[in-house]
Amino acid sequence: MADSPDFLIVLTTTDSEDRARRLAARAVESRLAACAQIDGPLTSVYRWEGEIATDAEWRVTYKTTAARYAALEARIKAEHTYDTPEIIALPLTGGSAEYLAWVAEETRG
Numbered sequence: 001m002a003d004s005p006d007f008l009i010v011l012t013t014t015d016s017e018d019r020a021r022r023l024a025a026r027a028v029e030s031r032l033a034a035c036a037q038i039d040g041p042l043t044s045v046y047r048w049e050g051e052i053a054t055d056a057e058w059r060v061t062y063k064t065t066a067a068r069y070a071a072l073e074a075r076i077k078a079e080h081t082y083d084t085p086e087i088i089a090l091p092l093t094g095g096s097a098e099y100l101a102w103v104a105e106e107t108r109g
Contacts, residue, residue, distance in 0.1 A: 007092035013057040020058035032072040033062035034106035068107045
């Protein structure tokens with residue numbers, strides 16, 4: 001397993017499968033992520049504007065490099081419909097050398 005501090009998993013959620021597909025496709029088309037996977041629907045329970053809300057959402061999980069993170073975050077914010085979209089980046093602490101080389105190649109801008 002290769003050491004991979006320069007690689008990230010980035011998560012966001014949105015309110016429809018169609019929007020999730022658009023967010024995923026645009027990031028991959030722009031080489032901001034090598035891959036984006038969509039899960040859902042899932043149930044989110046959260047506090048917003050003083051009220052407890054429960055909604056169906058779809059999660060987009062991106063595989064990218066630390067070097068592409070700022071541009072990916074900006075793209076998600078620009079295209080997202082939420083006032084405060086969830087955007088979480090997690091360091092990838094390991095992975096196969098071949099897969100990580102593929103992520104690096106696919107995200108070269």
